[in-house]
Amino acid sequence: MISFTLRCGKDHEFEGWFRSSDDYERQRRKKLVVCPDCGDTGIDKALMAPAVATRGGDSGEATPAEKAVRMVMAMRAMRGFVEKNFDNVGPQFAEEARRIHYGETEERPIYGDATAGEAKELVEEGIKVGQIPWIEETEN
Numbered sequence: 001m002i003s004f005t006l007r008c009g010k011d012h013e014f015e016g017w018f019r020s021s022d023d024y025e026r027q028r029r030k031k032l033v034v035c036p037d038c039g040d041t042g043i044d045k046a047l048m049a050p051a052v053a054t055r056g057g058d059s060g061e062a063t064p065a066e067k068a069v070r071m072v073m074a075m076r077a078m079r080g081f082v083e084k085n086f087d088n089v090g091p092q093f094a095e096e097a098r099r100i101h102y103g104e105t106e107e108r109p110i111y112g113d114a115t116a117g118e119a120k121e122l123v124e125e126g127i128k129v130g131q132i133p134w135i136e137e138t139e140n
């Protein structure tokens with residue numbers, strides 16, 4: 001079983017449990033995934049982002065990137081900021097966060113998809129991840 005943090009069209013967030021990622025997609029397509037707050041079936045995964053993986057121990061000192069992240073989280077234009085400043089690694093998020101943490105690749109802010117289980121594992125390894133609701137762009 002895996003769990004996803006899901007978000008409906010009205011920005012309600014809730015946790016959904018599925019047998020697999022495919023199972024989630026199948027149920028979502030059949031509109032079997034329903035928001036418990038409003039009954040909306042326009043469900044999407046809330047993406048895991050942004051994450052800042054830093055090498056070495058946790059000094060308790062927030063890096064400039066982390067400070068930016070906190071500031072940005074309060075902003076409505078969060079999505080645009082993340083897309084512009086963070087590297088989208090999509091479903092490779094957990095793997096890439098690990099590689100950054102262990103110094104195997106360039107240190108940079110990244111964002112992408114992660115399951116709740118993957119996020120928990122990253123946190124347990126001391127890798128900083130944050131979860132933000134992914135605001136859809138409205139163009140009207």
Ligand SMILES: [Zn+2]
Binds near residue numbers: 040
């Ligand atoms: Zn809802």
